[in-house]
Amino acid sequence: MSTPPAGAGLRVLHLGKFYPPASGGMEGHVRTLALGQAALGARVEVICANHSADGTGTSHEFLGRSPTREDWDGPVRVVRLGRRASVARMDLLTDLPGALWRALGRGVDVVHLHTPNPTMVLALDAVPRLPPVFITHHSDVIRQRVAGALFRPFEALLYARACRVLATSDAYVSGSALLRAFRSKVRALPLGIDVSPFLHPSASARTEEARWREVTSGEPLWLMVGRLVYYKGLFTALEALTRVPGRLVVVGEGPVEAEARRQAKALGVEARVMWAGYLSPDALAGAYRAATALWFPSNARSEAYGLSQVEAMASGLPVLNTAIPHSGVPWVSRHEETGLTVPVGDAVALARAARRLLDEPGLAQQLGRGGRERAMGALRHDVMAARSLELYAEALGRPMSVAEAPSEVPARAASGRS
Known part of the structure; x- marks a missing residue:
């Protein structure tokens, strides 16, 4: 009898800022992780802001209102919420409460938030009962000091509710006051790519x-x-x-x-x-x-x-x-x-x-x-996706056998640029 995929039946809701074709490291990571988890058997949905009025282009600079639309990236449902305005990197997404409510109604085992992301943080703060929350902390807010200080209590409230806070590397943790404050729940999840x-x-x-x-x-x-x-x-x-x-x-x-x-x-x-x-x-x-x-x-x-x-x-x-x-x-x-x-x-x-x-x-x-x-080795997307499911299982107390991703590659691939 064949072994079911590692994430079979797990329902994951990712909350990002934007999603490709919008450019950016966080945007690309959300897509890579979502597709990687879906390949391991999870049912994955993403909610984010719609970066452009016509759904094209790569820039997510605010150039005017955009509509709400839903599409599929292979097996991943992507709900792109229309932006009405953007102030101090916070997007006004009037359709967010309804979209979040409908997604939770479809059944969610894990809510996975990607920060910094003030709009989504405030939305989750307002929900009294949530499925287990995991947060990938991509970066501290460095330059927007005043806005960051005003927003920090809302951020800390959600981090306190989270099951796990995922740092992109152990190296980042010691320099982050926010991560140090929740050190007992911080785990490393290095970002990977499809090589x-x-x-x-x-x-x-x-x-x-x-x-x-x-x-x-x-x-x-x-x-x-x-x-x-x-x-x-x-x-x-x-x-x-x-x-x-x-x-x-x-x-x-x-x-x-x-x-x-x-x-x-x-x-x-x-x-x-x-x-x-x-x-x-x-x-x-x-x-x-x-x-x-x-x-x-x-x-x-x-x-x-x-x-x-x-x-x-x-x-x-x-x-x-x-x-x-x-x-x-x-x-x-x-x-x-x-x-x-x-x-x-x-x-x-x-x-x-x-x-x-x-x-x-x-x-x-x-x-x-x-x-x-x-x-x-450590920086492949399939390694990252499998590790994320392991972290979910560990925090939720659920046994989950995640098949080890293959470590061998064809010899011609390891010899340098060909």
Whole structure:
């Protein structure tokens, strides 16, 4: 008799901020986790805000009202709630109470909230009786100090009700006052990705790789990937570019782009910076394969993890990141193992690390192999999904046999970029 899937019959409701095609690390993680849990037999639903009026595009900047709509992402029901307004990163979702009530009425064993997410926190605070609540704490609120202080009591109220609070890495816990306050219920759930598109790129991705190589004409290609916000360290990267050869390809959009373009011109590197905007999955996979290294010079604990590091590592690409105190960033990509880690905000050190990849024979290949091995191990999406179900079962006192995800991969996938 065949063994039922590990999550068979478990009903999970995820509450996110947005959902792809909206861009962002949290958005991508919610989708990856939801699909991974569904593949293990769980019945999964997601409630989030609708990022755009017509359901297209990737930006979730508020550009006007959006409608409520429901769709399916494979086996996952996705309810996207219309936004009426957005103030201080809090979205007004007038349909949220009804949508939450209907979802709970369909039957829910676990409510899994992803924070920071003030709208959903307030909604859950207002519900007197909830199924067991699990919270993935993606990041502290760092920059919005006044709003964060005003909101903290509501956040603490829900964290006190939660069965478990899931940190993306153990490294983040000691620097977070909120996580330390609930240390007894904190568990680590490292974020994982589906490594397959990076281990076995499609024909389209390989075409994109060739295009990127043609564009750079043999020069080093330094890659940055992510929303262009204050903590990404883009200005540090631009200064570092003045000290190394090659081109910097900036993948993403965001509020600091205009200022960064002006800075690139002032530094005299304007012609060596390519502003790529958001790329299709195949174009991004091709860029990872063509690049010399991923630059990840983030400068604040708002950057708690960095999923683009895992994508680069799965592609066999070295990562140059920063030693952000009490952040998971240097935990994801480890110094001298999968990349090189430099001090925060130090453009000279970033340039020196980049130079090492160019000047030390075999170093880039060694780090690329180390990164791929790490991504294929602890940082896979199926490992993450199975671990999440184990954490649910442990907290709920329910025996659940989660089959161990396969640790072996074809030998050709572990040999570096092919």
